[in-house]
Amino acid sequence: MSDADIAQIAQKACAAAGIAAPHLVPIKVAENGIYRLPEHQLVVRVARAGQSAAARRELEVAGWLQDNAVAAVRPAGTGSDLVVIDERPVTFWRELGPHRPGTEREIATALRALHSLPAPGFLNEVKPFVRLTERIDAAATISPDDRQWLRDRLSELHAEWAGLDPGRPWGPIHGDAWEGNVVTTVDLGVTTFLDLERASIGPPEWDLTSTAIKHSSFGWISTSRYEAFWREYGYDVTTWSGFSLLRGIRELRMTCMAAQAAGSNPAHTAQAQHRVDCLRGRVGPRPWSGWEPIP
Structure with missing residues (x-):
């Protein structure tokens, strides 16, 4: 359309x-x-x-x-x-009016308030793999070998999710808590959640991983900024045994989104391929450079 x-x-x-x-x-x-x-x-x-x-x-x-x-x-x-x-x-x-992306401390404070709420009956359980198969299938610029690797990686993560190590008690989560969706108003300085489409019941670590990978996977924020985040929240998700799984799912989601976007807009082809190459170990260990936003 x-x-x-x-x-x-x-x-x-x-x-x-x-x-x-x-x-x-x-x-x-x-x-x-x-x-x-x-x-x-x-x-x-x-x-x-x-x-x-x-x-x-x-x-x-x-x-x-x-x-x-x-x-x-x-x-x-x-x-x-x-x-x-x-x-x-x-x-x-x-x-909402004029606003800016939330800082790490602001996001942590907002998430702590959200995660402390009792779970309402109308929220469904989190679906971390929603639409990934469709996005891989739509990744026309990715080679058949890379697409098959993405499918295999998806199956691997599915199996690991079924045996996810217990962490913090499940409850209400935002589901996509990056700084574009947790913003602070310019006039009153109120940190506000946007884009509630993926709000669900799930592990609070799912929300925390969105900020953690900015440091550990991509080097977008410094160690001190990440430390400010987890200290404000009161917990460092990277110390949890299940973190590598949630990190892997987030990285795969971001890669599949770019691959699907490249299928309809050639301008994203190089970015999509770079993300696949990172996941496949072709460009060295984390943190990876070169991950750019997809408009």
Whole structure:
């Protein structure tokens, strides 16, 4: 589906929600579409087809966090915050306003608050391997040998997950807690969770690993910055016996995402191949350099 098609779905959803002649300002358009409505101070999110239940749960998570005094993006409150157009769910959110990526300490503080909450009944168990097979299959720029290696690595991690060593008690987790999804507002300095799509019940270590690999896998942050993170949270996930498994899953997810992106945009081909080469041991041990964001 083209960017224009996704924008048209957003336009139709706005009309269904009673928002006339909206001015859509793209924030990010890829598999999903995210747009600002500046005149209404709203954000419109167009999700993938068949994801209505997940979209509904995301709105429910936002309300639950608000009720428990954990800052998160808030539903628009329009009375039609979920509209389905051509099988694609569209949700409406209040615009957060100026914000910056959360620091390591801020992310740790926010995660500690989230992880301390009792688990609500509506959250499902975390699915660490969701859509990885499809992404490998869509990796048209990767050689057959590399694709088979990715499939084998996925099977290996699946088996290890089934025997994951016990760690901290499972409970509510964000599911994708990197600094783009845990941000701090400029005006009030409130650290806020965005993108609640992967909120679930799981090991808190899953959220902590997102920051840990920034240091151990890629060298994006210094030892002192990582230490500030785990000291603020109160636990260093890299000391846990299950860390290497969660690290491996995260690295594979990031690689498969890049490989799928390269299949539709040749500009990402080199990055996707570099990530595969890192996982296959072709460029030396961690931390690996050269991992660049995929827009």
